[in-house]
Amino acid sequence: MKRTSQTDVAVLGALSIEPMSGYRIRRAIADVFGHFWYESFGQIYPTLARLEAAGLVLSRPGSRANASTYEITAAGREHLRARLLEPIFPTPPRNPLLLRVFLGANIDPEAIAGMLDQAEADARQRLATFAAIRAAVAREPLFAELGRFWVATVSAGEHQARAVLDWVDETRVTLSPPAGSVAPA
Amino acid sequence: MKRTSQTDVAVLGALSIEPMSGYRIRRAIADVFGHFWYESFGQIYPTLARLEAAGLVLSRPGSRANASTYEITAAGREHLRARLLEPIFPTPPRNPLLLRVFLGANIDPEAIAGMLDQAEADARQRLATFAAIRAAVAREPLFAELGRFWVATVSAGEHQARAVLDWVDETRVTLSPPAGSVAPA
DNA sequence: GCCCGCATGTAACTGGTTACATGATTGT
DNA sequence: ACAATCATGTAACCAGTTACATGCGGGC
Known part of the structure; x- marks a missing residue:
C-alpha cells in the first residue's frame, strides 16, 4: 500500500493537451484542475527535469530566450496511460x-x-x-x-x-x- | 499564510473528551474522527511528548506497566480553544x-x-x-x-x-x- | 524608464507516512 | 500455550510548501 506521488500524472496530463513551459503548466493546473488539484513551482520544475531524464518529455527552446517548451513523448503518453490505470489510493482525510x-x-x-x-x-x-x-x-x-x-x-x-x-x-x-x-x- | 499543523488540535481535542493512552487516542481518532481526520502513531507519540513539555497535557502511569494515561490540563484546554478559533486554511485539493x-x-x-x-x-x-x-x-x-x-x-x-x-x-x-x-x- | 507578467530554479524546512523493534496483558 | 490486542517509540524516508534569487520581454 505505497502511496505514489501523482505529480508526474498531473504534469504529463497537462502536457498531453498541449506543449507548454513549466510556468504555463502551473497556470494550466491552477486554472483548469484548480478545483481538484494543486501543484507548486517547487514541485513542477524538478519533476520536469526528472521526466526529461526519463525520456517522457522533451524540451525545446521556447519563444523567449530563457524559456523552454516541454512536449510529451510517445513514451510519456504510454507512461501516463499506465499511471492513470493504477489503483487509486485516496489521501487520508483532513477536514x-x-x-x-x-x-x-x-x-x-x-x-x-x-x-x-x-x-x-x-x-x-x-x-x-x-x-x-x-x-x-x-x-x-x-x-x-x-x-x-x-x-x-x-x-x-x-x-x-x-x-x-x-x-x-x-x-x-x-x-x-x-x-x-x-x-x- | 502559514499552514500550521492541526495534529495538536486533534490530539488535544481527543483528550478534551476523556483521558487516554496514546494508543487509544489513535483509535479514538480512527473510530470517531475517521471520516474526516487521520493521524498515525508516528505523529501522535512525538506530539504527546511535545504537548507534555509545554504543560498542555500531563501523563500518569496507566493501568498497565508500560502504559501512560494522558490528561488535558487547564492550559491545554485554553490552548485548544485558541487553536479552534484560528482561521482555517484548507489543504490544497488533490482528488x-x-x-x-x-x-x-x-x-x-x-x-x-x-x-x-x-x-x-x-x-x-x-x-x-x-x-x-x-x-x-x-x-x-x-x-x-x-x-x-x-x-x-x-x-x-x-x-x-x-x-x-x-x-x-x-x-x-x-x-x-x-x-x-x-x-x- | 518602469512595472508587470512570464520564466526558471533551488534551499531550507515541515509535515507526515511507513516500517520496524519491542514488550505487556488479556482472553481462549 | 498461543494469539490477539494494547502499548510505546524511533529511524528512514518522502512529498510538498515557502521563500528567495534572478532575469527576460512587452506594454504603457
Whole structure:
C-alpha cells in the first residue's frame, strides 16, 4: 500500500493537451484542475527535469530566450496511460472545519455559526466560478473533444458545493439551541 | 499564510473528551474522527511528548506497566480553544479520481466506468458506516452532550457521499457515448 | 524608464507516512 | 500455550510548501 506521488500524472496530463513551459503548466493546473488539484513551482520544475531524464518529455527552446517548451513523448503518453490505470489510493482525510464542528463544545456557539457562514460563502463562491468555467468551456474550441471530461469534473465540484450548502442549512438548525434550551411547548 | 499543523488540535481535542493512552487516542481518532481526520502513531507519540513539555497535557502511569494515561490540563484546554478559533486554511485539493476523469481521453472508457463503479461502491459503503455510527451515538451515554456535534459531522459525510452518488449517476450518462456516437433520431 | 507578467530554479524546512523493534496483558 | 490486542517509540524516508534569487520581454 505505497502511496505514489501523482505529480508526474498531473504534469504529463497537462502536457498531453498541449506543449507548454513549466510556468504555463502551473497556470494550466491552477486554472483548469484548480478545483481538484494543486501543484507548486517547487514541485513542477524538478519533476520536469526528472521526466526529461526519463525520456517522457522533451524540451525545446521556447519563444523567449530563457524559456523552454516541454512536449510529451510517445513514451510519456504510454507512461501516463499506465499511471492513470493504477489503483487509486485516496489521501487520508483532513477536514479542519469538521474537526472544529466536532469539538464545538469547547467553543462559543457563535464561533461555530461563523464557520458555517464562511463555509456557505466559500461554496457559493465556488458555484459562481463553476458557472463561469462552464461558459468558458462552451467557448474554447480547443476543448471541443475534452469538454465532456472537463464538464464532468466541474459537475463534481458543483455537487460537492451544493452538498455543503445543504449541510450548512441543516446544521445551523441542529446546532442552534445554545446549550440550555428547552423543547417547544 | 502559514499552514500550521492541526495534529495538536486533534490530539488535544481527543483528550478534551476523556483521558487516554496514546494508543487509544489513535483509535479514538480512527473510530470517531475517521471520516474526516487521520493521524498515525508516528505523529501522535512525538506530539504527546511535545504537548507534555509545554504543560498542555500531563501523563500518569496507566493501568498497565508500560502504559501512560494522558490528561488535558487547564492550559491545554485554553490552548485548544485558541487553536479552534484560528482561521482555517484548507489543504490544497488533490482528488486523484477527478484527475483521472479529466484525463479520461487518454484511456479506455471502460476504465473510467470502472472508476465510477468503485466510487459508487465506496460512497455506499460510507453511508452504511454512517448509519451504524448514528445508531452507536444514540446508544453511547458518554456522548449525550457531544452527540449533536458528532451527528453534525456524520451528516456532513452523508451529504458528501450522496453528492458522489448523484454525480456518478449523472456522469455515467454524460461520459457513456464512446467517442464516435450519434445523437438520437 | 518602469512595472508587470512570464520564466526558471533551488534551499531550507515541515509535515507526515511507513516500517520496524519491542514488550505487556488479556482472553481462549 | 498461543494469539490477539494494547502499548510505546524511533529511524528512514518522502512529498510538498515557502521563500528567495534572478532575469527576460512587452506594454504603457
